[in-house]
Amino acid sequence: MPAALVNVPAKAKRGAIIEIKTLMSHVMEPGYRHTAAGDAIPRDIITSFTCRFNGAEIFRADLYPAIAANPFLSFFTTASESGRFEFEWIGDNGFVANASAVITVD
Numbered sequence: 453m454p455a456a457l458v459n460v461p462a463k464a465k466r467g468a469i470i471e472i473k474t475l476m477s478h479v480m481e482p483g484y485r486h487t488a489a490g491d492a493i494p495r496d497i498i499t500s501f502t503c504r505f506n507g508a509e510i511f512r513a514d515l516y517p518a519i520a521a522n523p524f525l526s527f528f529t530t531a532s533e534s535g536r537f538e539f540e541w542i543g544d545n546g547f548v549a550n551a552s553a554v555i556t557v558d
Contacts, residue, residue: 458539460553464531472503472511473526476541476549482517498543501525506535531557 459473476498483495497519503511511527534557541549 456539456541456549456551458537458551458553460537460555461531462554463556463558466531466533466557468531469528470531470555471526471528472537473524474501474503474539474551475522475524476501477522478541478543478547478549480519480521480523484517494544496544496547498523498541498547500542502540502542503527504538504540505529506533507538531555533557 455477457475461470464470478498479496480498481493481496483493483497485493487493495517497517498515500515501513501523502509510529513525515523534555537553537555539551541547
């Protein structure tokens with residue numbers, strides 16, 4: 453089962469710039485390799501990442517075969533109000549993983 457790690461500050465001052473870090477445990481296969489018998493190993497990658505805050509999309513990334521296994525993403529946003537971050541990873545072969553974190557803004 454894939455494991456998602458998210459790092460979001462529990463508290464922030466209104467207007468502060470905060471860093472959000474995510475790490476998804478996923479065995480990535482780019483689809484370019486072959487077995488010893490010459491058979492192609494099917495592609496199995498995470499193709500997109502989305503972060504929403506209180507339902508509004510604030511960050512999106514499209515990922516391609518060159519992305520590393522266990523992709524780490526870091527980005528910044530402004531703390532404007534208290535709420536919930538929702539993270540979603542989508543990939544090949546029906547892969548979907550979700551995580552969430554809350555922040556209190558003073």
